[in-house]
Amino acid sequence: MRGFPALLSVFVIATLAHGCGYTTRPPYPAHIHTVYVAPFESDATRRDFEFQLTRELIAEIERSTPFKVVHRPELADSILEGRVRYIDKKVRVENPDNEPRQIQLTAGLDVIWRDRRTGETLRKIQVGSGAGTVRVEQSVLYAPELGQSYATATTHLARRLARQIVAMMEEPW
Numbered sequence: 001m002r003g004f005p006a007l008l009s010v011f012v013i014a015t016l017a018h019g020c021g022y023t024t025r026p027p028y029p030a031h032i033h034t035v036y037v038a039p040f041e042s043d044a045t046r047r048d049f050e051f052q053l054t055r056e057l058i059a060e061i062e063r064s065t066p067f068k069v070v071h072r073p074e075l076a077d078s079i080l081e082g083r084v085r086y087i088d089k090k091v092r093v094e095n096p097d098n099e100p101r102q103i104q105l106t107a108g109l110d111v112i113w114r115d116r117r118t119g120e121t122l123r124k125i126q127v128g129s130g131a132g133t134v135r136v137e138q139s140v141l142y143a144p145e146l147g148q149s150y151a152t153a154t155t156h157l158a159r160r161l162a163r164q165i166v167a168m169m170e171e172p173w
Contacts, residue, residue: 027170028065029122032115035067036076040109042084049107050084053158060162065169078122082111082136082165089150092141099144105153106139111165122169136164 037058040050057080058069070076085108093102113122138160142148 028067029171032077032122033066033068034070034076034078035061036070036073036079036116037061038073038079038081040082040084044084044087044107046087049087049154049158052154053082053084053107053109053161056155056158056162057165060159060166061169064163064166067169073116076116078113079116080111080113080165080169082109084109095145101145102141102143103153104139104141105150105157106137107157107161108135108137109161111136111168113169136161136168138164 037054040054040057042050044050061067061069061080073079086106088104088106088108090104090106091100091102092104093100095101114120115122138157140153140157140160142150142153142156
């Protein structure tokens with residue numbers, strides 16, 4: 001009878017954890033194994049950010065999810081598409097000579113993730129410019145006086161956006 005209290009406590013903990021929404025299954029849809037990341041489109045006046053973002057997003061999906069990224073849409077279970085709506089650059093702080101000391105770079109995009117086989121949107125979020133589109137926005141600060149450049153800021157911004165998009169791919173709680 002020594003093992004009975006231990007067994008009972010394991011049962012109680014498992015029951016409570018299950019009732020609180022905890023689960024041991026992965027946080028991603030089980031029926032999706034492959035993703036095709038379509039090259040992002042852009043409405044922004046700054047060129048080539050959409051290509052950098054697409055590369056960062058592919059790397060983040062491969063690094064952080066169980067999904068395999070495929071390079072042809074017909075081989076994929078799902079398709080991730082997006083459009084860069086804007087990239088905004090604002091001077092936040094100036095030095096006494098009116099030169100930028102700190103600059104904020106902000107990008108906004110619309111992203112949609114669909115099941116290629118059924119056409120169903122995998123996220124039922126009705127935000128942004130279309131049904132099932134998720135509006136994503138991120139900002140980074142950089143300081144030219146410290147040797148930081150627009151190029152390093154866009155790299156950092158693309159990585160932050162990629163992490164946010166991959167987090168959106170998780171199952172809702």
